[in-house]
Amino acid sequence: MPYSEQFDDPDEPSISDVYKEKFHNMMD
Secondary structure (H helix, E strand, O other), rough: OHHHOOOOOOOOOOOHHHHHHHHHHHOO
């Protein structure tokens, strides 16, 4: 996701990673 790089915070996981995990958890 290109927009994830704009919001990427060094102290936090990237937004795309967070949403990917949430998405996978919901799909499971």
